[in-house]
Amino acid sequence: MEAFIQEWLPIIGQSVIETFQMVIISLFFAILIGVPLGILVVLTRPGQALANRFIYQLLNLFINVVRSIPFIILLFFILPFTKFLVGTTIGVQGVIVPLVIYTAPYIARLLETSLLEVDNGIIEAYKAMGIKTRQIIWNVMLREARPSIILGLTIATVSLIGATAMAGLVGAGGLGDLAYRFGHLRYEVDVMYATVFILIILVQGIQSLGNRLAARLKKD
Amino acid sequence: MIKLENITKVFPSKNGDVTAVNNVNLHVKKGEIHGVIGYSGAGKSTLIRLVNLLEKPTNGSVSINGTELTSLPPEKLRKTRQKVGMIFQHFNLLKTATVYDNIATPLKLLGYDKQEVKKRVEKYLKIVDLAEKQNSYPSQLSGGQKQRVAIARALSQEPEILLSDEATSALDPETTNSILDLLLKINEDLGITILLITHEMNVIQKICDYVYVLEKGEVIEQSSSIELFTNPRKHTTKKFLDTISQRKLSASLISQLKLNGTVTRLTFIGENTGQPLLSQVSQKFNVEPNILTANIMELKNGIVGNLVIHLVGEPEQINASLQFLNEQGVATEEVEGE
Numbered sequence: 001m002e003a004f005i006q007e008w009l010p011i012i013g014q015s016v017i018e019t020f021q022m023v024i025i026s027l028f029f030a031i032l033i034g035v036p037l038g039i040l041v042v043l044t045r046p047g048q049a050l051a052n053r054f055i056y057q058l059l060n061l062f063i064n065v066v067r068s069i070p071f072i073i074l075l076f077f078i079l080p081f082t083k084f085l086v087g088t089t090i091g092v093q094g095v096i097v098p099l100v101i102y103t104a105p106y107i108a109r110l111l112e113t114s115l116l117e118v119d120n121g122i123i124e125a126y127k128a129m130g131i132k133t134r135q136i137i138w139n140v141m142l143r144e145a146r147p148s149i150i151l152g153l154t155i156a157t158v159s160l161i162g163a164t165a166m167a168g169l170v171g172a173g174g175l176g177d178l179a180y181r182f183g184h185l186r187y188e189v190d191v192m193y194a195t196v197f198i199l200i201i202l203v204q205g206i207q208s209l210g211n212r213l214a215a216r217l218k219k220d
Numbered sequence: 221m222i223k224l225e226n227i228t229k230v231f232p233s234k235n236g237d238v239t240a241v242n243n244v245n246l247h248v249k250k251g252e253i254h255g256v257i258g259y260s261g262a263g264k265s266t267l268i269r270l271v272n273l274l275e276k277p278t279n280g281s282v283s284i285n286g287t288e289l290t291s292l293p294p295e296k297l298r299k300t301r302q303k304v305g306m307i308f309q310h311f312n313l314l315k316t317a318t319v320y321d322n323i324a325t326p327l328k329l330l331g332y333d334k335q336e337v338k339k340r341v342e343k344y345l346k347i348v349d350l351a352e353k354q355n356s357y358p359s360q361l362s363g364g365q366k367q368r369v370a371i372a373r374a375l376s377q378e379p380e381i382l383l384s385d386e387a388t389s390a391l392d393p394e395t396t397n398s399i400l401d402l403l404l405k406i407n408e409d410l411g412i413t414i415l416l417i418t419h420e421m422n423v424i425q426k427i428c429d430y431v432y433v434l435e436k437g438e439v440i441e442q443s444s445s446i447e448l449f450t451n452p453r454k455h456t457t458k459k460f461l462d463t464i465s466q467r468k469l470s471a472s473l474i475s476q477l478k479l480n481g482t483v484t485r486l487t488f489i490g491e492n493t494g495q496p497l498l499s500q501v502s503q504k505f506n507v508e509p510n511i512l513t514a515n516i517m518e519l520k521n522g523i524v525g526n527l528v529i530h531l532v533g534e535p536e537q538i539n540a541s542l543q544f545l546n547e548q549g550v551a552t553e554e555v556e557g558e
Binding site: 119121122124125126127128129130131132135139140143144146147217218219220 | 274310315
């Protein structure tokens with residue numbers, strides 16, 4: 001056991017750091033793109049404040065198309081785009097772009113669902129009080145949807161961790177890659193178990209953190 | 221104060237256009253409480269949403285304080301809406317905010333400074349009698365308390381008009397009464413003009429000066445509430461009145477009673493109960509009046525009594541006594557066995 005830890009701890013530690021890097025950076029950009037996208041999808045819906053059939057359907061199509069592509073395909077499919085954007089297609093840097101493109105539409109969809117759950121009556125009440133649409137989005141829709149948005153982001157984060165496992169294919173490392181290379185290709189079964197165990201703890205931790213945060217924000 | 225002229229609202233739908241509100245005229249004077257009553261689907265909710273343009277009318281004009289709203293640019297419309305408070309059947313409070321924040325948030329968004337916000341929240345929470353609940357969340361309040369918060373929120377913007385969209389429909393009778401008392405108080409103490417919609421006749425009875433009966437998007441009858449309660453003309457209106465007073469007798473009972481007389485409804489305004497009149501009738505004419513049902517309704521602006529009597533006697537004596545009653549200012553109406 002001790003020998004195992006001594007031998008593998010630096011490698012596993014390095015992988016954990018890589019996974020965290022990938023998840024945090026891509027999550028950041030995915031939220032930056034996905035949240036406005038989700039808000040826009042809701043607002044351009046028929047009957048909403050900025051109702052616009054054309055933009056609404058275009059956004060929907062875009063989200064659906066991206067969401068139809070499995071991550072492993074997406075990773076290679078957009079190689080030229082990745083190269084253009086960050087100058088490289090390998091390493092953590094190279095995998096951030098596909099991870100963001102993979103996650104942002106997912107977040108947009110989850111956010112759309114959360115926002116649509118907000119009672120239309122309260123939005124109408126604020127409209128009747130003469131409050132600006134922009135303020136309603138921030139102070140009513142996003143505010144009321146917070147617990148549900150947190151849960152959505154938790155789901156997105158977990159699926160993002162899953163996607164990072166494939167990052168090894170472009171040499172970005174991470175826990176998934178470690179389990180695959182050592183555990184599967186080199187039959188170091190212990191390493192596989194260890195990484196899977198760490199992944200379970202990680203996902204479990206993120207999920208309960210999300211649950212707890214959502215519960216605290218939810219007041220009904 | 222509020223004036224709707226020839227207002228029509230048509231909703232396009234797959235199965236043809238639906239006219240929710242058809243050519244409605246409505247005029248609420250400053251300081252009055254007007255009520256629109258109608259069954260579900262009569263177009264009440266659409267009608268009240270047309271007043272602050274949450275729904276845009278297909279035709280007609282809406283003016284508040286002489287300002288025509290339909291042609292206002294969005295910015296001016298927002299300013300006008302700030303002077304028109306609105307409360308709802310389902311309260312429409314922020315679930316994730318405390319009572320205090322529910323009232324303070326709109327004020328902050330409308331640009332009032334912190335001190336003014338605090339002053340107003342405290343003032344209006346006191347008026348609705350909820351000062352001690354300011355740190356509670358809506359889920360911890362009863363329906364009546366939630367509606368009080370919503371009323372405080374509406375009042376905190378110091379509107380001249382309050383629109384009430386079925387504000388008591390989700391509440392039990394006792395709570396309904398306390399909310400109606402509160403609305404009356406607001407009307408009297410703060411001079412706020414109120415337009416409400418409801419399907420409950422007791423709401424009209426208790427607080428309205430003037431009533432519109434809405435059916436299939438059209439106003440089929442309108443009058444002061446005293447007039448409506450004493451002299452309802454349309455079938456729907458009578459049906460609404462039946463919901464609060466025991467006006468109905470079974471058809472078989474009526475036909476049986478009619479074998480030796482007539483069954484008549486007497487309606488009178490004011491406190492003079494029918495009693496002395498009836499004894500006069502029996503002395504003056506050769507008839508015997510028999511009270512079948514009796515009730516007295518307190519309206520906002522007076523008292524209306526309602527008696528259904530069985531008059532036994534010869535037809536000419538009965539006619540003479542009915543005429544006498546009419547002369548005394550009592551409305552008479554023969555009750556039909558269906």
